[in-house]
Amino acid sequence: MTLTPRALGHRTAAALTLLCALTATAQAPTAHAAPDPRPASLDDVRRQLDDLYHQAEAATEKYNAADEKATAQQNEVVALNSRVKAAEQKEVRLKSLLGSAARAQYRSGGLPAEVQLAFASDPGHALDNAASALQVQRGTQRELTALERVREELRTRTDEASAELTDLKASRRAMARNRDKIKARIAAAHALESQLQTPQLRRLAELEQQAQTEAQAKWVGTGILDKVGTRASKAGRKAIEYATEQLGKPYVWGAEGPDSFDCSGLTSQAWLHAGIAVPRTSEEQWARLKHVPISQMRPGDLIIYFSDASHVAIYIGDGKIIQAPRPGRWVYVSPAGSMGILGVVRPDA
Known part of the structure; x- marks a missing residue:
């Protein structure tokens, strides 16, 4: 169907007015001003579309940043949990070692069997071994105490990191909702652009190219x-x-x-x-x-x-x-x- 110039003008004006309204709704949620009901010029539409796409890209970049931070934090939580688990396993081994030494001393009257055997053949060597065993036990106990402190610190850090991760995931969801709203508005803007006839679309492209050329000339002119x-x-x-x-x-x-x-x-x-x-x-x-x-x-x-x-x-x-x-x-x-x-x-x- 071929539209008359008058019909084409009405159709274009209606599409541009709707586009202005959509652009206005794409502003920050706190803005409540009613859209200007007057039909916009094609140059106005070009600027409004530029602004709409800029909002969309800004929202997307913020979502990407939120997603990257949440992913990095997730990796941090996994790493901390792994360190806590390793500390707990080492703690179990050290406690087992101390327990074994204590039981051996109890069964042999205070010294492990191998120390008693050494005492029988070489008293001086046995005393050296006993002193060494005591030093090993004390060193193990010190290591265990330090390890328990590190484990508690790791657990605290893990809890804090997990709480931060929860906040980051919430931020990512909020950014995603904002981005999706703008994507929907841009889809509507595309639909409205499709209502424009070829001469109007060509003119929009010319206006965009003209704006870029003028901005570039001004920049180069410096x-x-x-x-x-x-x-x-x-x-x-x-x-x-x-x-x-x-x-x-x-x-x-x-x-x-x-x-x-x-x-x-x-x-x-x-x-x-x-x-x-x-x-x-x-x-x-x-x-x-x-x-x-x-x-x-x-x-x-x-x-x-x-x-x-x-x-x-x-x-x-x-x-x-x-x-x-x-x-x-x-x-x-x-x-x-x-x-x-x-x-x-x-x-x-």
């Missing part, structure tokens, strides 16, 4: 490319090579290859294949890797974007990055200055 490095380290080249091999693969939440990636999944895997393990999420990459001034960055460095460190890409030189951008897109080369840069980190500093 003269930054005259200052940054142009040569990657050996590991940096390997990381770039890996990222380049992933071009065209789809963005998928929580994915770290080999068939799909999210933003930090791509950068963490790129550097892992270069022989250097980096944190899994963009927030942790920003928090734990060495910061370098933007003017001193070089190919292979990671550029962290937005004030909440919710996006990351790998710089490949000439003002360009390779990134896994957002749902519905693929790993691709894009302008480094097309988004708000928070800073730069160097995995192989």
